[in-house]
Amino acid sequence: MASAGTGSIMDHLDTTTIVSLSAVLAILVTSHLLSLATLHPTTPTRLRILFIWHFFDFLIHSMFEGSFLYNCFFLSVPFVPTHPYADLYNNFLGTGSLYGSAFGDNWASKLWMVYAKADRRWAGADLTVVSLELLTVLGAGPLALYICYGIARREVMVPYWMIVLATGELYGGFMTFCPEWLTGNPNLDASNFMFKWVYLVFFNMLWVALPLFALHVSFVDIKNAMVMRKGMVAARVELKRREAEKGREGKKGK
Numbered sequence: 001m002a003s004a005g006t007g008s009i010m011d012h013l014d015t016t017t018i019v020s021l022s023a024v025l026a027i028l029v030t031s032h033l034l035s036l037a038t039l040h041p042t043t044p045t046r047l048r049i050l051f052i053w054h055f056f057d058f059l060i061h062s063m064f065e066g067s068f069l070y071n072c073f074f075l076s077v078p079f080v081p082t083h084p085y086a087d088l089y090n091n092f093l094g095t096g097s098l099y100g101s102a103f104g105d106n107w108a109s110k111l112w113m114v115y116a117k118a119d120r121r122w123a124g125a126d127l128t129v130v131s132l133e134l135l136t137v138l139g140a141g142p143l144a145l146y147i148c149y150g151i152a153r154r155e156v157m158v159p160y161w162m163i164v165l166a167t168g169e170l171y172g173g174f175m176t177f178c179p180e181w182l183t184g185n186p187n188l189d190a191s192n193f194m195f196k197w198v199y200l201v202f203f204n205m206l207w208v209a210l211p212l213f214a215l216h217v218s219f220v221d222i223k224n225a226m227v228m229r230k231g232m233v234a235a236r237v238e239l240k241r242r243e244a245e246k247g248r249e250g251k252k253g254k
Contacts, residue, residue, distance in 0.1 A: 024060075039151070065136055101113050135168070166211035166214040
């Protein structure tokens, strides 16, 4: 496991870190305010939570992770064996250059280099991470926004799409970290509270806990719909049976 040094939380709270964490908080507040402005007052709490989550999810995927992909495709330097991040070379795009946030100086590269202190793969263009982020930014982000629209419009297909997205989020999280687990976590640094519990555990577990909650809510909604349909089918069968009995009794009375 990589190590960038230990220390208290304050030792790792530089300006970029504070701005980045504040931006995440601002996105959460924005999502909550949008739910207040968009959803009907009678909207169940569980759906209000999921609206906030999916809009938060959309903004994180589109803005933050979208900026990561931008860095991977448009920030590069020629490969030099003595470069501090030369080990990140993987022939990305087949140009012989090094790509990623470590090789730029924009706001997004600074943001991702903060997270890269805990997971070094995000400093470059790790092939597994980039592949997953392409699906996340281009697919999961728009789908999360569509789910918000569906919740606001009370669309009956919302549970189905929440299941699709939640399954993808859980699978993506597993595929992000499984390569590290299988190789002894060479790129992860859990040497201090900030890296381990804030960056690696808290932020990543959000994309485990909330998708699981979305799956639970969707399962209950679909189950209730199936129970109701079963009851309606049974009632229809019973009605036809009674009509048939009345028909037979009418024939006997003639």
